[in-house]
Amino acid sequence: MMRNHTVTTFTLLGLTDNPQLKVAIFIFLFLSYILSVTGNLTIISLTFIDSHLKTAMYFFLQNFSFLEISFTSACIPKYLYNISTGVKTITYDYCAIQTFFIDLFGTTEFILLATMSYDRYVAICKPLHYVTIMSRRVCRRLILWCWGVGLSIIIPPLSLGLNLEFCDSNVIDHFYCDIIPLLEISCSETWLIEQVITVCAVLTFIMTLVCILLSYVYIVKTILQFPSAQQRKKAFSTCSSHMIVISITYGSCIFIYVKPSSKESVVINKAVAVLIASIAPMLNPFIYTLRNKQVKQAFNDLVKRITLFSKK
Template sequence: MENRIKTEDNVSTVLVMQFVLLGFSDFPNLQGLLFALFFLIYMIILIGNSLIIIVSRLDTALQKPMYFFLANFSFLEICFVSVTVPRILKNLWTQDRSISKLECATQIYFLHMLGATECFLLVVMAYDRYVAICNPLHYPLVMNHKKCIRLSLGAWLIGIPVQIGQISQVFSLPFCNSNQINHFFCDIPPMFNVACGDTSINELCVFIAAVLFVMIPFLLILGSYVKIISTIFKLPSATGRSKAFSTCSSHVIVVVLFFGSVTITYLKPKSNHSAGSDKMLSLLYTVVTPIFNPMIYSLRNKDVIAAVKKLLLKKTV
């Protein structure tokens, strides 16, 4: 849908009200294969993360703060991937890549709101490991159930007001002449490429938001793990050190994958952005991290493996 407006020079300009997500349009012969691949990935993410939520709720051995946050994280990953992948599947299946301005704004809002939640939930999970390893005697008192709920709720709510303001600012820009977004889904950096006029203020706001919601959480996590690692090296038992490293290393892998790709996407200058690299990076933090989450936490955690085996044996008996 397009509306025509008059510029100062009395020239008619098309005001874009609907966008086209180009996505994988460069590969017309691979649409069916790509649909099957993304559908399989989506099912693995849903099943794997749902399994973690179920076992953490049902198994009494997993009624601990670490698994409470892990269940939250798994639910978040399901929500996060559901913002983008169903739309990608629809576009691949129907070959109709159009998306309205309202749908585009909604997708960006939930993508960034849930992304902010993930950043701070990873901070909470790092804090939990810090208390458990560096102050084990105080752990049950510090990480009580009420505090766990407050920390989790804070992570879920912290990005809501900021992202409302940021999305309102981005979509106050006029989008004219071109309505083609060279991306799999609506996101802020690609939107600047189809916006008219000066976007420097908007880009500065995105940079500030990225510092607040990406760099600060990353530094908090880094500080937690510096203290955790120094404490681990002081443990007298080699078995204790191995168990502590095993518990923390899975969290570190998720942090590196997520923060690395998000940092490059939102903190590098606009001049260094290319459609190809942005697409690959977006797939890394929207698809790869959610699919690795259940694998990393399940395969590296004996308690989770035991709980899954127990649940599956109950189902087969």
């Protein structure tokens, strides 16, 4: 993704130089990574195993969990390795690959969240036609569309990144490689690529947010017309998990773009990056599990099966 024959490695500064704090960060990130992978793999497994979780909603949740595992795996393990070994360097090629996958998974996740809000719109507003509209074939196409759009959005800025050159510094003030920290140390003219990144990021953010807001305007309008309070409560509960995840994801990104000053923004960006790359993927399985009776029931059934099998 970046053309340069003088730089073969980059140095990642990470989150801190304090040895004691490094130990605490390692333990926290290691545990959160294990929990996020385990939690999301559990959701993926449940959607494959349980016959009650074969609807479009859980198909999208399965793919969302896969994206969460992929995103956190692209960011966290390499940094854990760097902390444990004390080696801060990352090869030029690895840095390019990491940047590509982090941007691809992150962008695709936004588009998938918008697609999931459309699924909730159809379920609440057009319940009689839900199975027809959100057929297995349509769901597969929507997932392919999410990945295709995500890839097409990141290609323009990353293609421009092929021409980046690094002369004075190879030190990245972050704990993983991404296009923005790389631009800060490049000696190339970065104005055009910065504008392209801004346009792509803002378009992705605004377009997906508009789709989500429109879906939920119709959803809330429909729910409020339900005759009984029990029906309204049930309908809201089916959307609550998705709304919480959306709030975390979009709220995190707002913090990145609303910066008080350049020095503070580096600290804020790192903190938000930890939230997006580690904490959110860990929380999301619990958010969907704790607030969803069908997922909880499927999990309980799986535990019972494992317990019975182990007793035999």
